[in-house]
């Protein structure tokens with residue numbers, strides 16, 4: 597039997613697992629709830645227990661695996677295999693994840709942050725078509741990203757490379773949780789889209805269902821904004837156009853710097869699909885110089901929430917003989 601790899605996508609509510617072949621085909625999937633009680637000290641023991649239980653159930657042994665890879669929130673030291681500052685897991689203190697999982701399972705282990713592993717997943721088996729140069733942007737509650745350049749995931753000196761959410765798109769823009777202003781995240785995350793809508797609504801005087809909802813204090817989501825825009829709400833279209841201008845500006849500068857074969861957009865907000873992609877691409881073309889404009893493509897993510905386990909599992913391939 598060929599050796600397998602295991603991918604783990606650890607999140608604040610669930611930990612997703614998959615067993616894959618070394619060429620990235622998922623053979624089994626399962627998940628457990630993430631128990632964040634007691635400073636998250638049960639999380640790793642429960643992951644170990646779940647893996648060992650699964651292996652027992654299917655008569656598999658540690659030797660049947662090349663390795664385990666995991667994506668996690670927080671600041672990751674992928675060399676040391678540690679995580680700190682993952683607040684949605686209650687991990688404030690340094691966690692020795694690699695050491696615990698290798699001791700608990702007898703299988704080699706590799707780790708990176710969740711946005712980076714999603715980038716690896718989309719690059720390997722999704723829209724990135726396994727090209728050596730791919731940028732991934734995820735638009736969700738926040739905005740994250742990962743950069744694969746010349747076939748390598750970029751980490752930077754402190755592991756902060758690929759933090760696309762903090763690219764400045766407006767020096768006088770909204771305050772960001774990171775302490776500076778005008779970050780991409782403040783205008784293109786799910787809450788960012790609504791923030792842009794509220795801001796532009798102050799000056800919009802025309803007829804619009806979206807404007808009326810905001811004025812009436814109704815709850816508005818980014819999904820509402822995109823749906824109303826798709827239904828030709830004039831103010832909705834204006835908001836989407838502005839969000840896509842910011843995204844196109846950030847993508848344009850990523851393109852001008854890195855010239856990847858594709859910039860892949862994923863995450864909840866990207867459910868708006870081609871309606872979003874085509875508008876980002878329009879601005880991307882405005883903000884790029886000819887060689888980049890003609891060679892770098894703006895694409896939608898293809899793997900959905902499987903990108904995490906697939907990309908995480910790919911980390912384990914470094915242990916292949």
Ligand SMILES: [Zn+2]
Pocket residue numbers: 761762772773774775776779781
């Ligand atoms: Zn920021």
